[in-house]
Amino acid sequence: MSFNSLRAGANRVLQNRVGGGKRGGGGSWLRWSPPQMPPNGQKVAEPVLYLPGNYVDEYDDTHPTNPFRRFRKHNFRKGDSKKDFRSIICSAGTNPHAPQPCVGCHEVDHGAKKAEPKDTVAFNIIHLVNYHHVPYIKDGQVQYKKDKPGEPVMIFEPCERTPVSYNCKWCGAEQQRPGSAPLVFGRQRIHEMGLGHLGNILSVERQLGNVCANCGTGIMRKYECQQCQTPLLDLGQLNIPEDKQEEFIQKFLSEQQQCPNPACRFVGLPQIFEDCGYVGWQKVPGRGCPENVETKPMSLFDTVVYLQREGEAAQSKIVCTDMQPLSLFRPLDGRSMPEVLKEVAEKLVDLVAAYQPDSLDVQAKILGVQNPWANAPQQQYGGPPPQQQAPYYGPPPQQAPYYGPPPQQQPAAPQQGYPQPQYQQPQQPPYQQYPQQPVTPYPQPQQGQPPVTYPNVPASTRPPYGGNSR
Ligand SMILES: [Zn+2]
Ligand SMILES: [Zn+2]
Ligand SMILES: [Zn+2]
Ligand SMILES: [Zn+2]
Secondary structure: OOHHHHHHHHHHHHHOOOOOOOOOOOOOOOEOOOOEOOOOOOOOOEEEEEEOOOEEOOOOOOOOEEOOEEEEEEEEEOOOOOOOEEEEEOOOOOOOOOOOOOHHHHHHHOOOOOOOOEEEEEEEEEEEEEEEEEEOEEOOEEOEOOOOOOOEOEEEEEOOOEOOEOOOHHHHHHHHOOOOOOEEEEEEEEEEEEHHHHHHHHHHHHHHHOEEOOOOOEEEEEEEOOOOOOEOOOHHHHOOOHHHHHHHHHHHHHOOEEOOOOOOOOEEOOEEEEEEEEEOOEEOOOOOOOOOOOOOEOOHHHEEEEEEEEOOHHHOEEEEEEEEEHHHOOOOOOOOHHHHHHHHOOOOOOHHHHOOOOOHHHHHHHHOOOOOOOOOOOOOOOOOOOOOOOOOOOOOOOOOOOOOOOOOOOOOOOOOOOOOOOOOOOOOOOHHHOOOOOOOOOOOOOOOOOOOEOOOOOOOOOOOOOOOOO
C-alpha cells in the first residue's frame, strides 16, 4: 500500500480522465489545499503527511483499489464569481449508459455551463502546522452548544502566522489572555484535488522514489537479469518521454525478458537493483548507505512534504519545495511524531461516507433549483453504492491505530550513527520572534446571557470543526 499502488492508482485514474476543464472548490473546514505562492515568489509551502487508504475505484471497470477516494463533482459558479462555487457530488453513477438521477447532471443537460461532473480524488492527510483551539464564531458571535448553553462550541483554526504574514488574531488573543486560544500542533484534513493536481502529486512521489530514505542521497535504479545481473533496460537509449516512462517500466517489469548476455540467455522477469549514494548518475565515494543498510526509496506515505500552489486557477500546479522522512520530522510543540499521529490520525474521515452523494432534494437545495424528481415516486439516488470494505485507516473498533508508538518505545530520538539527509529542514522561527499585534481579547461568555458580538474578530466562514464538510 504505498508507492506502487499510488502510482498505479494515479496513473489509472489519469489515463481514464473524464471531463477536464476548470476546477473549483468551496471552502470547508475539513479540507486543506496547498497555500498559493504570493506574487513576490516567497516560499509558503506547508508540511503535510499523506495517509494511505484502501478505496475501491467504482469508476474503473476492473474495480482496483486506490490509496485515495475517487468520485465526481459538479461545481456551479455562483454568479460571475470565479472563486465561489456551489458544489455537489454527482449521483449519476458509474454506468454512462444508465445514468441515475442527479440534479447537477440535469442542470447541465438543460444548459448550465461549465458544470460537467469532474473526476476528483481525496486523500486523508495530516496538516503539520500549529492550530489554535478556540470558540467557534459565526456572524461575529460565539456559538454555544445547544445542549449546554454556557459552553462555547470549540474548533481548531490554523494559526495565521505564515512566512508572509505575522498577523494572527488568535496568537494576539492568547498573548492577552493565556489559555484563551492555546496552540495545538497538527490536525487531520482532507486534500481534495482534480486530476491536474493528482498528476503533480504523482510527480512528487516519483521525485521521492529517487531519494534514499535511509541516507538522503540519490538512488540509481537498474533493471537486470536475475541470473547474471546484466542490465536489461537502458532508458537513455529508448528515448521515451518522461511522462510515459512510468508506464513503460511497469509493463517491462511485468513481462518475461531474455537476457542479452550470450553466456546466459535466461528468460524471466527482470529484477530491480537499487543503489544509493548517487549525485546525478555519478556514485560519490563515501556517500550512500553502508553495506549493511538497505537502500530504501522515500515514498509519499512516509515522508513529510512541503507543498505550495503556483500559478493561477486552472493552470495552477502543486509544487514540493522540501521533503523530510517522517522519522526525522520534529513537531513544533516538542512532542514526538508518533505521539502527534496517535492523537491526530487515530480516527480518520471515512472518505466513502464523506463523498456519498446527497439526496436529490438536498442537491436541489444546494444548487438553488427545483428538484426535477420531486413529484416522482421516491427513488434511490444513484452514485457509488456504499462500500462494504472499511478504509485502511478507518476506525475498526478495538484495533490499535496504525500510527502510534508501540508500547515501551521511546519517543524517536535520532539514532546514533543515523546518516543525516542532505536536504535541509525549513527554518521554523519560534513564534515569540514575531512582532506582537495588538488585539482586544474577546470577552468571556456569561452563563445565561445572550451571545456577545465581537466586532474585532472577523466572522469565521468555517462551520464548526466536526461539522458537515459540504
Ligand atoms: Zn451529476
Ligand atoms: Zn496564531
Ligand atoms: Zn543473464
Ligand atoms: Zn541510502
